[in-house]
Amino acid sequence: MQLRKTMFVGLLSVTLLSGCSWFSGEEDVVTMSPLPKVDNQFQPTTVWSRSVGSGSGEFYSNLHPAWQDDRVFAADRRGVVKALDADSGKEIWSTNLSIHTGFFSRNRPAQLSGGVAAAGSRVYMGSELAKVYALDAQDGSVAWETTVAGEALSTPVLSDGVVLIHTSNGILQALNEADGAVKWTVNFDVPPLTLRGESSPTTAFGAAIVGGDNGRVSAVMINQGQLIWQQRISQPSGATEIARINDVQTTPVVVNGVVYALAYNGNLAALDLSSGQVMWSREIGSVTNLLVDGGRIYLVDQNDRVIAVDTQGGVILWRQSELLHRNLTSPVLYNGYIVTGDSEGYLHWINTDDGRFVAQQKVDSAGLLAAPIVAGDKLIVQAKNGEVYAITR
Template identity: 70%
Template structure:
């Protein structure tokens, strides 16, 4: 059954965002929780905001800014990339990766996707057209661009002189950081139906650890592109194809020799880094990246519950169910608080110790899909409409 990811995500997104039944105008299948009433313990302050093109609009694209050395780098889906001063939001440079075509020199959008990554003197971004770009951080010049095996919808990861790209057709590729030449390709295998999203790899001890659409976590030697081990953390179950989805689209987290991985319709699992052996697992699914910090795990599950757990054994510390089906972003830790955005453009601040709300703010009516970014003393987030906001406590 060959079904494109875009179709599935369209169905899932419509359901989550609108709260309407797929089958009837009278029966709600999924209903967005009303905005919880929060008595702010402090007032978050928007320091600056800068528009970056048209954003992602209604597309399911996890474009997310990157930060390094006092600069914020952000892009829109059409191809506009900007470098901004992290203190004031002033624009240092702007480039447009849209390609000129046709008699009247119209522009074909670049279809950037998956988030930016910055390392050294280059900023990297991939596209739905299977092109990965490397731009200079100083002026935005295109240093190189490489056609990869499929849509580059995950965030590039840079390590050991290589840029790792996980493509939408299940390929993990390593490109030379210097010139973009492809060094190796590993086929991670994929089912006929999967969610639109790919796990960005995590790096440790010369290995890349990455989730796959087949419910497995794989470890690959960076230098040779050789598979070390694979471990299934999610088994397909259920009566329908959608019920049996078991993608591992989240980025694994590696702490003290333990790999934490999380699948959709699957399990939160702790694996031994060297062997891939399962240390413990907990039935819990998600598509958003999660946090492991100071012996705790923080995540947003696939029903938009905020959950805090112990990293040793996965015992639940607290659960916040007041934001169900608000299409939350992945969480970040900022100044000791968990912060998530939602599809209506609110930021929710939560006490990491007990899961209680401490602040709430309406930021942008176009809503959020990609997670906030901690950039020094600021919280940076890009709205669907393209505007980038820098916020402090």
């Protein structure tokens, strides 16, 4: 049963990403919008590029780089992890985690899946083989590896001396930062059919806030794993199992005591951090992370509209609808602009005031799946083929 679910969910992810329906009939086919024509107000420049293994290939993967102390850390699905100089792209060290999997052959791919995280003196990542790794940030040596409760599809989060990981079977675990030992485990309900991927927790005031496959947002005490509150922001609805999917797959954002969370086939909601009480909600669904800045929420909905929402009451300020079904990445804020990538390998730069395009750049024909990251004055982008790019205005 588990195998059937895994295959079905994996297929569903591919279907959602490709923009095509399973069902017959022309009316069910979703067409990617043509590339909008943009008169660039400035020309984004590629400063350097560097290959990091073979990327994610045809697999759905949330692998994305991390940045800390003028170093960019990036990985591929097979297990190659590299530290690159942020200014030049020069390789500082390279580690191959495939020899550490311990399954059948020392050369079996590690199947890295969660995004790379860098904190303190270490770099963290998870795998589909239920492993979490901690590497030394200076030389790439393996500090520890731990077997967790399921596929580690979320990005590890370091807080209060523990590494938080949310696994594919709905389990949140805290690992000791020093040696990777499991400190506590919280099990959330998981419905029969879910999207592939899990919400990475965010932390605030000693609590981990995480979305679940059951349409709920939960707050857990980091020091002991005790549940503080749960709040449903999405109710299953629709005639089919697919229509009833309501995962909170995105990472919640906490600003000024308010939790902003977003569900697939559900709602964008603002919750009180201390109680979980719903302050307001709007019928907007997504699987990509949102960002909050200057009293506004910026997000990409499940049809790939880029939307700006007021944080006070959830009023929609503008929509950019010329990128429908181009399989956009989560948006980031860089140099005052919203930047998002698409599956054809383009970066789109959008004005935060009115949603108009200000620039467009072809990065890599392999396509972009993971969100760009901001590294000081640079934007770091990893294409599906493993090529990493540093871009400036």
